[in-house]
Amino acid sequence: MKRVLVLCSLLFSLMAHAQNNISVSGPDGNLEVEVSVNEGKVLYNVSYKGKTFVENSPLGLKTNAGDFTSGLSFVESSEGEVEKEYTQDRIKRSEISYKANTLKYTLKNKAGKKISVVFRVSNNDIAFRYELPVWEKTRACVVEREITGFRFPGFTTTFLSPMMKPMTGFARTAPSYESGYDPDAAMSENNAEGGYVFPGLFHIGERGWVLVSETGVRSLYTASHLSSYTNGVYTVDYPSPGQNNGFGSTGAQLGLPGVTPWRTITVGETLKPIVETTIPFDVVDPLYEPSEDYKYGRGTWSWIIWQDPSMNYDDQVKYIDLAAALNFEYILIDAWWDREIGYEKTEELVRYARSKGVDVFLWYNSNGTANDAFMTPLNKMNTSVSRKEEMKWLKKVGVKGLKVDFFGGDKQETMRLYEDILSDANDYGLMIIFHGATLPRGWERMFPNFVGSEAVLASEMLVFVQDTREKEAFYASLHPFIRNSVASMEFGGVILNKYLNKGNREGQKRITTDGFQLATSILFQNPVQMFALTPNNLTDVPGFEIDFIKKVPTTWDETLYIDGYPGKYSVLARRHKEKWYVAGVNAEDDAKKLKLSLPMLAGKTVTIYNDNKDKETYMEKIKVSRKGTLQLTVQSKGGFVLTQ
Structure with a gap:
């Protein structure tokens, strides 16, 4: 029993x-x-x-x-x-x-x-x-x-x-x-x-x-x-x-x-x-309808290379003119604009920009109580009353978007602030970029006026930190597989100055090639990209590079993995409408020979932007084999782009 x-x-x-x-x-x-x-x-x-x-x-x-x-x-x-x-x-x-x-x-x-x-x-x-x-x-x-x-x-x-x-x-x-x-x-x-x-x-x-x-x-x-x-x-x-x-x-x-x-x-x-x-x-859905048909694209911003001293009326005019010359859609006017330029003169800048076919993003400090960030405008985004009052003015003068900075935290209190800023901004037809911020978690679909976040060791650290400059290619080879795989990433890059300062003669020397910088415009995905170009680039950078930047899109209909290993090299293909772009960077110490499978370009003649052994970037026409294969060499800390 x-x-x-x-x-x-x-x-x-x-x-x-x-x-x-x-x-x-x-x-x-x-x-x-x-x-x-x-x-x-x-x-x-x-x-x-x-x-x-x-x-x-x-x-x-x-x-x-x-x-x-x-x-x-x-x-x-x-x-x-x-x-x-x-x-x-x-x-x-x-x-x-x-x-x-x-x-x-x-x-x-x-x-x-x-x-x-x-x-x-x-x-x-x-x-x-x-x-x-x-x-x-x-x-x-x-x-x-x-x-x-x-x-x-x-x-x-x-x-x-x-x-x-x-x-x-x-x-x-x-x-x-x-x-x-x-x-x-x-x-x-x-x-x-x-x-x-x-x-x-x-x-x-x-x-x-x-x-x-x-x-x-x-x-x-x-x-x-x-x-x-x-x-x-x-x-x-x-x-x-x-x-x-x-x-x-x-x-x-x-x-x-x-x-x-x-x-x-x-x-x-x-x-x-x-x-x-x-x-x-x-697995997420939109939380509200867009109040406008938001327009995406590229922008210039003076702060990244010219820094705080550029927060003056005349320098902002120069960057508006730069955006117009590049066929860019936007200019970002960064911190201190309210103090150094003033609200009245900023309205003039917005009008001037629009006369040139350029729209404006303005920088704001999110802070009021959370940390010691002191840049202005301050205490404008942290409460509903002040936020709506400010956004009413922004809509009236024709500003199209905001870059809101210095959040620093993941608590529910801060998540509520993110959502409140986005929701209120949509009521006034404003797009939002977050900086000094957390990872976006499905926000591109949830919030129709959200157009990107930093949440990465971004371009400003290239200016400030030598170690980051030395590792620029290393990080760029990681982002397509990690950070940028799950969300938009507003990096603020594509730096064509040889030195990362206004003089462009000595100081913070850029280690990567121009080919590398062009490639990151494709590798890094964000619907509104503020590129780190400067007015002098119109004359001191090869014309074919400027022509490429004038036409590069920021939205994509398809993205494909081609090749790579995180921390070593990465190659992606992206399609905008009917046009394919293939871009890659090499973070390793030696030049890398690649044999790429590109069936979407099989038998086609394409334009390649690549670097020679002397790290000088060139442009030429090449043909992809009928089988869709292509062999090329990517220089150390260099990059390439193929376009139809």
Whole structure:
């Protein structure tokens, strides 16, 4: 009798275990997620073509109304499908077709309160989030922390950027997503105290690659990041208490029923799915309608090379004339314009610019209470009353967009400020670029007047820091695979001065070639790009380079991975309408010979911009083979562009 009872007990245990283990695959069957409950804890793993990419990793969160990190039991699951076709004019692709299989995995804690984890699995992407129902009379809670984790095979190497320590750096404005990368680092070496920003790239040896990020963050939640590598796993970590000068919760205030942002995982045997993913936008939708038909394009800005002394009327006229000469759509007038030029004279500048066919972006400080950033205009964007009053004037005088700076934090308080600025700006027909800011998380689709964020070690650090100049090519070879893969990136580059200053004779010498700079206009994707050109470039730069810049687009209908390895070199192809552009940069110490597969250009004669052995950039016509192959050499710290 005892043997029968034991056998029945084992059989029941196996049946329960089988019920708990639920899997869902992408439409082509290659990408699979399995979810299970083991001793009261929820785990998931990810495989691709039968090979493990993410090992059993924890799921769960803790709220002030219930703990969902342990003591959990399986309730039920349901599966389905989602299909979505949409157009998007500010990302790497304009026409998107998204298909995924779904799994809703519902659990309850010891108190009987339920929570669900919802997965969407497409051919190379996974998005998942938590859904919290109303718990009896509880209609509000605070999500205090998550244990959502990512456990990779032990041989995995990483490409991660450390989260900056709060209230440090210039005027205590950190964190602002402006740290470097340690390429191909062992996971055990990743012990940054504050963790790592999204996205994070992981190389799973010969199996392939994984990109981890999040999307759908708005005023209803906090933004998050990856923890340091602890006990064999990276977890989702909420903002440090010290952000925003210690003000505001580190967790999320959530109304019920409510949902968390989507955590995303992109998987590929090669880097192609990483570069081409649209998952940050596939699982979110627009929050409001655009008030205008916003126009994208290129702009000039004096501050990046000529710096603060250029904030005067005469120099801004010179940059307006430069924009007009280059057929650019915009000029950005940076910090101190209100003090050094004044509101009345700025109105004159806007009128002058419009007479030249150029529109204006103006710089603003987001700050009022969060840090010590002192540049003006100050205290104009941080409250609803002052913001709307200022935007009313901006609309009246014909300003088209704002660059808002110095946020420094990921707490829900700051996410609310981002959303308020965007929403109010749309009411007044204004586009928004964020600087000194967090990573955009699906915002190109969510907010129709959002046109880019910095959130990268950008061009200003090339001016200020020798180490950044020396590593310019290294970082450029990373961004297409990491930062710029998940969101627009307003880098502010394409520097054609030999020296990064107004005199252009000595000082901060540029290390990269002109070919490299031209290539980044294609590699770095942002719908409004403020290029770092100067008035003297019209006469001291080869005419064919200026002609190229006059015509380069900033919006794309298609983006393809061609070749590359992060930290070494990168080659992408982008299509604008019917015209293809192929661009690449080489970060290595020696010239690199490449054999590229370019079927879209097979048998066609194209124009190439490349560097010779003396690092001088040239232009010539070449023909791609009928098979679509092309061999070329890219110089060290150099780059190339092919155009039809």
